[in-house]
Amino acid sequence: MAEKVLKVVSHIPEGKVLSYKKVAELAGRPRAFRAVGNILSKNYDPKIPCYRVIRANGEIGGHNRGRDKKRFLLKKEGAI
Secondary structure (H helix, E strand, O other): OHHHHHHHHHOOOOOOOEEHHHHHHHOOOOOOHHHHHHHHHOOOOOOOOHHHEEOOOOOOOOOOOOHHHHHHHHHHHOOO
16 A cells, blocks of 8 residues: 555655545545655655645645644645
8 A cells, every 4th residue: 555655645746735545545545644644754755845745624734744843845846
């Protein structure tokens, strides 16, 4: 599942976001949104923009480099 999740996230365009739930759906496991978070928390590949994944309610959510970094990157791209 990790490969599918990372592939989905790597295709999120700059300035756009997806929810953890939507990433899980696109990866073929619609109820595995918590697993998506766990997978992304271990991602340190700069080619995979895991900061573009947010909570379904619009909140930022967590990030392995901190929420402030995630917020900064999303603002820089105009996503929030």
